[in-house]
Amino acid sequence: MTRRADLDAVIIGGGVAGIAALRELDRAGWKVLCLEARDRVGGRILTIRDPLSPIPIELGAEFIHGRSPEIWDVIKSAKLTAYECADRAVYLKNGEPKALRDAWEQVDYVMTDMQKAAERGKDRSFAEFLKRSKHSGNAKRLAASYVEGFNAARQEVIGIRSLAQDARASDEIDGDRSFRILNGYEAIVIQLANGIIGLDSKLRLNSAVEKIEWQRGSATVHFREALTGQGESVRTRAVIVAVPLGVLQTSPGAVGSFQFDPEPSDTLEAARSLRFGQVMRVALRFREAIWETNKDISDAGFLLSDEPRFPTWWTPLPVRAPIITGWSAGPRADELLGQPRSFVIAQALGALASITGCPRARVDSLLEGAYFHDWHGDAFAQGAYSYVPAGALAARKKLAEPVCETLYFAGEATDLNGHSATVHGAIASGKRAARECIASAGCTI
Ligand SMILES: Cc1cc2nc3c(=O)[nH]c(=O)nc-3n(C[C@H](O)[C@H](O)[C@H](O)COP(=O)(O)OP(=O)(O)OC[C@H]3O[C@@H](n4cnc5c(N)ncnc54)[C@H](O)[C@@H]3O)c2cc1C
Structure with missing residues (x-):
């Protein structure tokens, strides 16, 4: 029975x-x-939510990508406040911008070509596509870092067909605009x-x-x-x-x-x-926003670099708060997986000192809080x-x-x-x- x-x-x-x-x-x-x-x-x-932090800290998802009805219907019905994030990206070394142009522009050229290649030919890895493309070394490096960082992927593994599908879908919802929820x-x-x-x-x-x-x-x-x-x-x-x-x-x-x-x-x-894919993200709270003292980067939403472990950073702009987030994804995150929290945070502090050109001792002395969740070690996630x-x-x-x-x-x-x-x-x-x-x-x- x-x-x-x-x-x-x-x-x-x-x-x-x-x-x-x-x-x-x-x-x-x-x-x-x-x-x-x-x-x-x-x-x-x-x-x-940390009473010492002027804004909520996100340890998982932070950005609302574009204008999808799934999220915006909720925002509207709950009358939540969402604000658009500052998008300007500066490509930096030792506190000096490597180029004055918005770094995303260079990435966009490469990604547009990648979409055409995905439509024309067979699926292949992003690394294979880059090998045959005629873009400058700088543009290729930025595009590879973007693809690995954004997708938490390895460029020699991720396929251009899925990347192209994602890019088309993103265009349909205004996906190059990002928003945050004020309350988290x-x-x-x-x-x-x-x-x-x-x-x-x-x-x-x-x-x-x-x-x-x-x-x-x-x-x-x-x-x-x-x-x-x-x-x-x-x-x-x-x-x-x-x-x-x-x-x-x-x-x-x-x-x-x-x-x-x-x-x-x-x-x-x-x-x-x-x-x-794997991601290690660290949010750092300082007594003052050290990156804002450099006028080349004080209005940047994103700081990009060739730092081996934490190449990508973003600020809460347009909200001004002395908090900055470091992002390490794909192969860059490999050496951080399974490491203790103190090691991961130290690596992030070192990278921030290097890209802003601020002495490490000063970065350490201004640090007031560090926030991190190990998604790789989290049994109910196993990664990003x-x-x-x-x-x-x-x-x-x-x-x-x-x-x-x-x-x-x-x-x-x-x-x-x-x-x-x-x-x-x-x-x-x-x-x-x-x-x-x-x-x-x-x-x-
Ligand atoms: C660091 C990071 C940053 C991100 N940034 C963004 C961003 O800016 N914008 C964006 O749109 N997306 C972002 N994402 C992705 C986004 O968070 C996910 O795509 C989305 O939240 C996934 O939702 P889900 O319901 O599919 O999975 P999950 O949110 O993972 O939910 C799955 C649930 O299953 C539960 N579970 C697991 N095993 C079991 C079990 N055995 N029994 C019962 N329950 C179980 C888990 O506890 C979990 O609650 C980010 C993700 C990470 C990790």
Whole structure:
């Protein structure tokens, strides 16, 4: 005899994708439960509030890229304040600008050519594209650093087809403009969750899923409650898996990972064909903004450099606050992975001293606070965000495909419209997975 399912759907993961799916299914009248391993929602959105800091500090997502409806509808309905970020980028060495032109212009020329090459020929890595391109050494270096930094990717791995798809998608939403939420990115998560009536019975925190036993039309989800250590299980008709790609790629048995029984082998193979990039970001708070004393950079939103570990920095402009963020991604982050926090922060301070030309002793003496989250060492993230190797674009589609009208997949890595690795792409993926569930319920139940 089969027992009836307790729930219509279980969602695994309470990041924006999972919460967006929960909201859709709840509105459709589904009996649904979201299981989140951490003691908070939001996943890779992590806003820190320090009473000593004049602005919220972001340790995960910070920028709203362009004008996607997924985010701006939330901003409007919650009456949040978003402001546009200062975009001017200066390419620096020892405090001296290497060129007076906005560095993004040079990157744009290379990226426009890359898009044409992706449309004309076969997919290849960005490094291969650069090797054959005729741009100056400086422009190539800046473009490679941009692609590796922005996508948390290796230039010899990431494919130009996916980069071109992302660039087209970004153009459609005015993606070269970036915005911040004055109250911190967390406000988007809170607003998404606030729309759900009776949330406390539909969302369980501290509940790490360990196993999904399933067959067509039903599943049992086993999870462990972190506070009590108790194992529990729920029966459901459908499961939406909205965990990071890094978690799907982790071998069963490791903390954070879970096991499917049976394995959806095509889905897991697709997950292994994609890459999950690494980022180390450090926000530094000073007694005074040392970078503002240099008039060449005092109005720059971004400081770019050839520093080996932290080449990219940004200021909170147009908000003036003595806080600056260092960004190390892709191969630049490799030597920082697994290192203690003090080592990572020291590397960031060294890089800032070098690119601003400010003596290291002075940088250290003005430092008041440093903020860092190790996404690589975080068992429920395993890294920063996904990217597509050359020739593997079809893997995203496979990863997003429902399995036997029972398992559904959401999360930034499953976005098919060129918005992966973003918050708006993750929200869209959660809505898409919920709609797929609802559509297939019509034929299976
Ligand atoms: C450092 C950094 C900077 C970024 N900057 C930007 C930016 O400026 N702009 C932008 O648009 N995007 C940015 N991103 C990307 C953006 O944060 C993500 O694309 C988006 O937040 C992903 O949402 P998600 O719901 O797909 O995944 P997540 O937010 O990772 O949510 C997945 C959830 O699943 C949970 N989970 C994992 N394993 C289990 C388990 N076994 N059981 C139960 N729950 C589990 C996790 O705890 C997590 O809460 C950044 C990311 C990082 C790391």
